[in-house]
Amino acid sequence: MSSHLTNINLVNSQSLEVACVGMVTPAEVYVVDHMPDWNTGTKWNYREDFISDDAAIVACCITNWGLGSGLVCNKLGDDVAGNNVFHDLESMGVVGRFINDKNLRTPYEIVISDSRGGRTYFWDRREELLKTLEEADTTIIKNAKCLYADWYDYPYNLPALKEAVNQNLPVLINIEDQYRNLDLIRELIELATWFQCTPDQTSNSNKKYETCEELLDLGVKGVLFTGSEDGCLWKSKTESFSVSAPSIDLMDANGAGAVLSAGFLYGYTQGFDMKTSCRFAVSAASKQCELVSPIALPIQGLNKLAVELEVSDFSL
Secondary structure (H helix, E strand, C coil): CEEEECCHHHHHHCCEEEEEECCCEEEEEEEECCCCCCCCCCCCCEEEEEEECHHHHHHHHHHHCCCCEEEECCCEECCHHHHHHHHHHHHHCCECEEEEECCCCCCCEEEEEECCCCEEEECCCCHHHHHHHHCCCCHHHHHEEEEEEEHHHCCCCHHHHHHHHHCCCCEEEEEECHHHCHHHHHHHCCCCCEEEECCCCCCCCCCHHHHHHHHHHHCCCEEEEECHHHCEEEEECCCEEEECCCCCCCCCCCCHHHHHHHHHHHHHHCCCCHHHHHHHHHHHHHHHCCCCCCCCCCHHHHHHHHCCCCEEECCC
């Protein structure tokens, strides 16, 4: 087994704005005009490689915006794909203990994204890979200002989440559309400061405001409810508002939710108030959709757009 570390001194001592915990996998996205019917095909218009899953996207965005980010993640295979991913993370400056294991095969993800903002994906989440996330070194968390995690990595991300709680770090958990999964929510509520939600894609009924209230009643301190072209809704016990999304030329919405998470945490770590943080988050996620694959666009342009976004306050 070969082991790669960004730098042992950085891992142990570097101050980070954001620590992320989650699975890492090489991935590629294909952009099509429309999803084909089953048992038919269609041409793709664009294709890009990127590093998935959401925790890795958040870490890369934070680093590319000039802040310190770290990643608690799974091992990858000691193969070309696995070595390339960790080399790319190291080159970007993402901090973490990145291990290539000759006994593992590096997973791979394929995403198909369409011009209407929809997508489907094929991923490889084998048990032997997930277990290495559960065993991952959490040293970087003690030097962070906050932590990001995803519901779909639970309970393999539990040791890292517990370490964040022990360090009194605010934790953003992306629960996507799992807010009706009460067994899961009752466990995550003990670990999260904020939840990030997305509408249930299988239902036409998305009661965002009511869902936020229910989650707040369960004990989370704030809820960020994203809504694609609807921007986002923020609700806490002291503040409630929505941020409208700008008009864009949609190309690829894959990863937009993770870019929004990164934008929110960027604002938080820079001392922005919640409205400014959410404005920046919506700006970053929206402009990312005009390009192929998740990417952190230059701060100056995102800030310029963010101040133009409409904010609507709600009564508490």
